[in-house]
Amino acid sequence: MDSVLQLGPLVLPWALIILLVGWQLGHWVHERLARRSGLTPGPHAWRLTLAALLAARLGFVLQYRAEYGAAPWSVLDIRDGGWQPWAGLAAALLYVGLLWLRRSPWRQPALAGVAVFATIWLAGLALLQAMAPQRPTELPDWRGVALDARSVALPELRGQSVVINLWASWCPPCRREMPVLLQASRAHPEVRFLWINQGEPPETALRYASQQGLPAADVLLDTASQLGRDLDSKALPTTLFYDAQGRLQAVRAGELSAATLAQHLGRITASGTARQASK
Incomplete structure (x- = not known):
């Protein structure tokens, strides 16, 4: 379900x-x-x-x-x-x-x-x-092109915590939470934030990302919404939180505030801290 x-x-x-x-x-x-x-x-x-x-x-x-x-x-x-x-x-x-x-x-x-x-x-x-659907528990095997024309493969990001935000410019909650995500990305340089646009033409994603001041290297294009289907995500925005081992720790379907984002970030940073302490 x-x-x-x-x-x-x-x-x-x-x-x-x-x-x-x-x-x-x-x-x-x-x-x-x-x-x-x-x-x-x-x-x-x-x-x-x-x-x-x-x-x-x-x-x-x-x-x-x-x-x-x-x-x-x-x-x-x-x-x-x-x-x-x-x-x-x-x-x-x-x-x-x-x-x-x-x-x-x-x-x-x-x-x-x-x-x-x-x-x-x-x-x-x-x-x-x-009855929850079995989402991939690790970073999916997906590669996308960022707005700076560089290719980014998700599995290669293991070693640092990753936040993946699935969004579209026509989605009001996506637009409302964008400043919160951007501020958190600046406050947490140890976490890689990726904004993966779903189903829109490159020029649309580029225009909106430029207006919001999103880093071009972290905005990826998924014009076919393939990643959303792979992750069984039917709602926008959806934000996924992966720890440094590439393991999925939390999923938020819907708008994030600074507080709910801090709640989920705590899960992936705490997970990484606990594994470091156990070594």
Whole structure:
């Protein structure tokens, strides 16, 4: 199963769909048990949901407070996918615990709703992981031509961490995340950043890359979108993170913020540090 559901131009992550289904069923169980107990519809389901969402976002923001501190407004832009799910679940359980301490008549419906949600969410993520397509776990055997006319073969980049960004100039999220990637490439010279254009004519990619100030040696052309197919990538932008051994450590389908990019960069740099320490 792909990590995203594509409906024409609309791309939805399956993880988000599972979360929404779990919430809907948990809310339904909560309300049904409340009615059975003779309770009129109350605000607890929405308050609990809001508390969990705020805690999940706040947990992630605090973890990457330096990145969000540089652009405070980006805290509100949840398109970056920056959540700390265990913080959200802890907040939901804390809310239910307070209802029990107060002997609220809503405590059992609230606990049942959280239990149903958690079960569906965890089971759905496990199923998604088990059915995930087998992407190549190492740098793919692909060669492209950069805008400076040099040939770049991905397998030859082993020895340093590599970030591959699949993009197109017509893609709004690709354009929004471009400055974040460019800034990170300057801040992390030990990591090789590659922007691989998907399916556009060379002149289009060259014009946009020049406008953005992207390094010509790191912008590659894939006019047939062959690499995207090899990597089973159906959404743009998609960013792949490889450690210094050429092993895939993380994939992000969708827009990156400075914080979510730092999160994934930490995986490949930590992987390299751990292997160096073990030698």
